Amino acid sequence: MxxxxxxxxxxxxxxxxxxxxxxxxxxxxxxxxxxxxxxxxxxxxxxxxxxxTTDGLVEQVEQLKHREEVEQLDRQWEITQRELQVHGKDGRVSVPSKGGAIFGTVIATVFGFVWMLFAGSIVARGMRMGLPSAAALFPLFGLVFIVIGIAGGLLHYSKAQRYEQAKAQYQRRRRAALGLEDPRRIPTNEVR
Ligand SMILES: [Zn+2]
Missing domain, CATH: 2.20.28 (Rubrerythrin, domain 2)
Structure with missing residues (x-):
């Protein structure tokens, strides 16, 4: 040859x-x-x-995959944030917080009680001056405020809890995708 x-x-x-x-x-x-x-x-x-050279290429592909994963996590988190954020009456958007939920409930409850006290004393005086007995319902609107306040507070609280969990999960997955944390530490029962 x-x-x-x-x-x-x-x-x-x-x-x-x-x-x-x-x-x-x-x-x-x-x-x-x-x-x-x-x-x-x-x-x-x-x-x-x-x-x-091949090892370098493999590493680059790996990095691209990581970047893609991180970008997807970021997009997902933005969607979750939009779903859970709270819209204030003045049009401001904020993050749901447990403190805010408790505060709102307390304000509504206090307002409801103050309403009942004031309206109660006014109606009691009015009834002595001939106001119809149906006016006795007027102070009870305070109870409605309290019920609505508590229901709204519970909703806000559960949102805040979901927000906290989603944020912690997002941050953990992001660290894992960047190779900063062992992905095996992420519980498998979490929704993908
Ligand atoms: Zn040689």
Whole structure:
């Protein structure tokens, strides 16, 4: 079989290899070489350099995947935030908070009691001056305020709780996607 001449890409030594050879070890420096054939031209390349390039590519693909995962997590979190955020009466948007929920409930309850006290005393005086007995219902509207306040507070509170959980989950997954945290630590029962 006719041999072809190539040069070792590592030490430059002339080597004789079979024309179909794909790999060759340099007899002078022991370098592992890949033989490239392109038409009548033949060259060699160090195997470890190819491996380093491939490893680099694999790493880049891995990084791209991580970035994509992080971007998706960020998008998901934005959607969750929009779902759970609270719209104030003045049009302001805020994050639901447990403190805010409790505060709102207390305000509504206090308002309801104050309403009952004041309206009660006014109606009691009015009834002595001939107001119909149906007016006795008027102070009871305070109870409605209290019920609505408590219901709204509970809703707000559960939103705040979901918000906190979703935020913690998002942050944990983001750290994991960035390789900052071991993904095995993420409980598998969490909704993907
Ligand atoms: Zn060599």
């Amino acid at each position: 006719k041999l072809i001449s190539v040069r070792c890409n590592h030490c430059g030594a002339p080597l004789e290899v079979p024309p179909t050879a794909r790999f060759v070890t340099c007899g002078f420096c022991d370098a592992q070489l890949v033989v490239h054939h392109s038409g009548s031209a033949h060259s060699t390349e160090l195997l470890e350099e190819i491996k380093a």
